[in-house]
Amino acid sequence: MLIPYYWAESRIQSKSPGKQVTVKRWGWSDISQEDAQAHAEKRAAEALERIRSGETLRRRDKLEVYGTEDGVPIREEVVSRHGNIAITRNSYGALCLNTPDVFFADVDAAWEGELNVPLRGCLFILLGSIVLGIWLKSVPIGLVCFSVILWLTFLITGWINRRRRPAGEAKAKADNLAAIRHFSATHPQWHLRVYETPAGYRIMAMHDVFDPQGPVAKDALEALNSDKRFARMCALQSCFRARVSPKFWRIGYKPEVALPKSKWPYPPEQVQRRKTWVAGYEKLAPHFASCRFLERLGSHEIHPEAQKVRALHDELCQSDSSLPLA
Numbered sequence: 001m002l003i004p005y006y007w008a009e010s011r012i013q014s015k016s017p018g019k020q021v022t023v024k025r026w027g028w029s030d031i032s033q034e035d036a037q038a039h040a041e042k043r044a045a046e047a048l049e050r051i052r053s054g055e056t057l058r059r060r061d062k063l064e065v066y067g068t069e070d071g072v073p074i075r076e077e078v079v080s081r082h083g084n085i086a087i088t089r090n091s092y093g094a095l096c097l098n099t100p101d102v103f104f105a106d107v108d109a110a111w112e113g114e115l116n117v118p119l120r121g122c123l124f125i126l127l128g129s130i131v132l133g134i135w136l137k138s139v140p141i142g143l144v145c146f147s148v149i150l151w152l153t154f155l156i157t158g159w160i161n162r163r164r165r166p167a168g169e170a171k172a173k174a175d176n177l178a179a180i181r182h183f184s185a186t187h188p189q190w191h192l193r194v195y196e197t198p199a200g201y202r203i204m205a206m207h208d209v210f211d212p213q214g215p216v217a218k219d220a221l222e223a224l225n226s227d228k229r230f231a232r233m234c235a236l237q238s239c240f241r242a243r244v245s246p247k248f249w250r251i252g253y254k255p256e257v258a259l260p261k262s263k264w265p266y267p268p269e270q271v272q273r274r275k276t277w278v279a280g281y282e283k284l285a286p287h288f289a290s291c292r293f294l295e296r297l298g299s300h301e302i303h304p305e306a307q308k309v310r311a312l313h314d315e316l317c318q319s320d321s322s323l324p325l326a
Helices: 033-052 119-135 139-186 215-223 228-237 268-287 304-317
Strands: 006-016 019-029 077-082 085-089 095-099 104-108 191-197 200-205 240-243 292-298
Touching: 006 033, 019 033, 085 304, 095 304, 104 139, 104 240, 139 191, 139 200, 139 292, 200 304, 215 228, 228 240
Parallel strands: none
Antiparallel strands: 006 019, 077 085, 085 095, 095 240, 104 200, 191 200, 191 292
């Protein structure tokens, strides 16, 4: 797991007759800002040299804060460190626990029965409206009919979805919990802690530590029907991750000054705005839990590293409280 404290960016240009190449690269360090800048300049110079030699490379790093395939690590503000655990603040302001080897899995209960208006249906309505307009010899009437029918279609499907959603999401959660319990029954040596989240469940393994890029973790994430993006991020970042503070829109936090959209490290002109937003968020966040402990499954084996992560995770998430989930 690599989550650096210091970040810097380098921009260099190479000019030749009829051609100009501009390269930007990030650099990072846990030592100092100067060391991060030196690393950025080194990466930029190496990339420029490879481009000038004819190699096809990106002129700048991908705009991705959660790490990239070419080795750029997680680019988030490090709020605190607890041994090899890093607490970071993500792009929408929530705190996240990052651990190199204690297994977490997010199992979201997505409802797949939602009705949608397919493109074919829209085209069918449009064709019918055109035919009606031609028959009535009035293009405006045809357009009005198309708009009204389409609006009514979206209105009705939206009403049906709102009626069906609670039961559909409840069934999806029940199915996911059954799958988690089935995994436990077929892997009795695993010690699992099951937490409820606003979107489904979070699983934590207590009996051992794991390589996030290894086959055991990969197979377990797949068997538990974990969110695919979460599984990909674990492998890409070489760490497991759990959000430990609420999402701001779920706690009704709507300050006049919105959270800046810039990624870490923030431009100097946005630092104070970011601090103001975070200060307001942290006044509301303690009144909500990020997850709630539900049950323990499997063996009673406890790995010391997992126990350390569990204690910090449960404290930050307020998982044993009766606070509302967010």
